[in-house]
Amino acid sequence: MEFSEHIKTANVEDVVLRQPLHPPSRGTLCITGHHLLFSDREEGSSRQVLLLLRNIDAIEKSVENLLGYSGFFSKAGLSERTSGSSGTITIKCKDLQVLQLDIPGMEQCLNIAHSIETLSCLDSVSEMYPFFYRPADLSLQDQWGLSSPESYYSQMKELHGRWRLSSVNRDYSVCPSYPPAVIVPNSIDDDTLRKVAKFRQGGRFPVLCYYHRKNGMVIMRSSQPLTGANRKRCKEDELLLQAVIDGSDKGYIIDTRSSQQAQQARMTGGGFESKSCYSHWKRLHRQMERGKALQESLIKLVEACGDESNNMDRWLSKLENSKWLSYVQTALSTAGLLAECVERDGHSVLVHGSEGTDSSLLISTLAQLIMDPCCRTLDGFLALLEREWLQAGHPFQQRCAHSAYSHTRLQQESPVFLLLLDCVWQLWRQFPLALGFSEALLLRLATEVYASDYGTFLCNSDQERCAVGVKDKTHCLFQALLRPREKDYYSNPLYEPTELAIWPSVHPQSLQLWRGFFLRWTQQIRHLEEAQEEIRNMVIEWGKLALS
């Protein structure tokens, strides 16, 4: 590892750190291959700030020549520097924290800034911190992950008649972004699957992702069919979908694009399932924003939250203009529609957009939370994320390379997962007893997905993770979150399981800005966190009382 060549200055004394919610403090700054470490040296306090460089989204530096100017701290009788220059580095993190470092000496400042810039966006996955993180209480031999299509299949006895576990993708050759095992209709053999895969973008043929125990209906997901401009057909694809609804009169296809977008996709080789070829399937189009639009929305919203000079009108207009809450509303209502098709209407549904790696996953996850009580426990939710996002091939590395502050030209970045967490938070607010996990878990995931000590969110697919040995050489976040102490902290003290579906209200008046995330670093949110903590303590106290 040649991190050292990027570090010209490893230590600087007399650095002043300004951090939200803390008074400024003076201490030593240290840069390592993966971290920025600040230790406060003032008497009576020994605060240390350890920041993963990967968490840094953008930095801004300003260097001033301070000849003849005695700084703020020198008046207080602290050491006076003879070199008359200093610099300030503003660090903007992916978890939305903004820090400021006042560094004495122009050269040191520039060196530090350079190191941060380079080390915070190293490309090589195997050089990332998870490969070096070795906490004492975790072992690399521990089980990795919580769930897989195999375990889902073996737990769901109801599936066994009509569905089978196929290992057609065991070497990732049929679909590089799918896991080795997938659940498909029993009557469809592997050869057929191979043909279907050729007819779907990226080989993402329809697979089962949820089985609704109450009525035996399922949610399938895939990518768009490659019908193209000349309306190509694929008998095997039609056969597969027919096998899904076997016996029932119809199924629904929820296309996460508008019908116009779906039409246009034909020009570039994509397309949709036409009425004539899939006569038993009814298509519903719901336009969901994706990709760049979503990333820009996040950038605008974070900008608005960071600008304290806004008056009320400007704030509301920027909030509206960012469209973030509109996307939250659309995601929740599309998920509601999906759940409605399955739970109330009693039909199976196939979900896809174009690639089937973003909004399809978003709404299938939300729909499962709405319908399935098993997904609402802490373990169940993490297992759901593992199945529906990690194994289903959401390209985390591409989507979460940068967050809202980055100046670099964005390419594949898109905060789909963050949007999911926001939607889950909205669900939690409307059903504060029905979810087994707390807001703290959502916040933790929102941080971990961008920068982590753990290997869980590395790479873009199961295949890539296998190739670099993520499961052998890093620790699993989900396992770590389920250690007893963490589990306590991330559980919802008011959790009260219910078998009922939890239908969220999607009226704009019922949705809110996720202040816990977007305004995380303000004093007001601390008050709310304290109140949450208070609830936890009270409930534990009462619990003890009831037991005694």
Add this chain to the structure above:
Amino acid sequence: MCLQVEQVRLLDRFSSKSTNGTLYLTATHLIFLQKETFILHHHIASVEKLSLTTTGCPLVIQCRNFRMVQFVVQRERDCHDIYSSLLRLLRPGGYEDLYAFSYNPKQNDQQREEGWQLIDLGAEFERMGVPCDQWQLTDVNRDYKVCETYPRDLYVPITASKPIIVGSSKFRSKGRFPVLTYFYQEKKAAVCRCSQPLSGFSARCLEDESLLQAISKANHNSRFVYVMDTRPKLNALANRAAGKGYENEDNYSNIRFQFVGIENIHVMRASLQKLLEVIGSRPLSMSDYLVGLESSGWLRHIKAVVDAAIFLTKAVTVEGVSVLVHCSDGWDRTAQVCSLGSLLMDPYYRTIKGFMVLIEKDWISFGHKFADRCDQLDGDPKEVSPIFTQFLECVWQLTEQFPQAFEFSEWFLLQIHEHVHSCQYGNFLGNNQRQREELQLRERTHSLWAFLMSEKQNYLNPFYSPAYSEAHPVLEPSTLPYHFKFWRNMYHQFDRSMHPRQSILKTILTLRENSRKAESTLQALETVKVQRHEEDDEQEEVGEEAMESTDTERTVEGSSGTDSRKQSYGELEGTYNSDVAKEEPAVVSLEFGVARMTC
């Protein structure tokens, strides 16, 4: 008189659902059975009969507590009957017709009297440390001669003699001269209130100047007083042309003058109207909602009031300077700013009892014109304005920022709002104390405060921490725009499909209640044990038996708690896609405080 119409449909304004039932009109209420809807006539702000449709004749009723209902009556004649009866019922001929005079909660005279004695403003000023060596009680307004919209008992600097007071009152709009409303004991700084001076372009009044001087002198910590004019500067300037205006810094020694720019009652009325129009229209996209919220200006006005209260609080608690607050007449914006400022400064006002005292002091006794502003007697529509509602909302915004600082929850605020308009209790009737005495409200009506106190359990905020208040006696809220939220539970109080299906508040209260019971059973058990032990007779066996019985009791409580929470699940009214949806019975329980009966 009672009118009964059958086969009436009640439409849900946010979904396509409707309920069939029977509509009754009584002397005091409109009642719709099937859905347990009770609407007090005084709550109805407007009734509108729409043109006949194929299904019947629609009747839209808009209430002051932001309930909006639409009935469809099958026969037009019935609809017309309801409509015209309502119009008649909605126009009370005078105070005597208000519900408070006929409402009888089965209390005897003594209980009623005790209810009225619950709040004692004399005691409240004593709590603040007044009278003291600098402030005294004056009897100048004993007979409402100097100012008929002020209370009888007023507190002024000891150096302010009667001629000074009388002189000053002649120089102030409606005779509302500067008086003490809150005393910050720690710094001996005072919050005083008054109306605008009749200064015009150049008029002066020596008595008024010396009264301000006296207020300044009463505070040894500071050599000046702030004069806060809560109006926008432009409005104050315009008033000068009418012979009114604001204090000229040159004429008053040792004052610092400051405008804070809260808009007047007409702007506020229009703003709320706009807000209600936006959120009342049915299918609302997120963009429409946010744009509408912005263009209504409502949150901007809320922020302006909180900003002014913060300015007042900082001046008093940080600088230790006394402040004189006024607007035009000193009963709207002045009441908002003084009461909200006091709430920030003094933890007592953040308790249930203290909040009642605060409203009694700054709103009721100092003559906020409840009758006019809340349109109790179908008066001049230009006098109606949601000033008090705004105050309650400001308090709510603060409770959201400081979840541990308030003894009461939002249901307390909502209940007060409900009854400010219900005219069921005497407290808010009329425009000022003098009028209330003439109406003999204390003898003929009941006090809301006693009723709320008897229901105190329902209004507790489970997160309230007296220790927090001790550590943070003065609240320092942020008024960055993103800390303000739309108050859904107020403006959509009756639109159940919009609210969270489960309530943390309610759950915590239930849990706490259960644990209290468990605790007391446990304690009882301990005593039994100890007694038994003393008797030293088959102690073990009895202990076991008793234990068993508490156990069963606990499970019963536990499960009933769970049941009641289970009921709070509701199926979503309205669906995500109408061509897929099938009708399903809605299982919505009465959310605590949402569906209340007011009779």
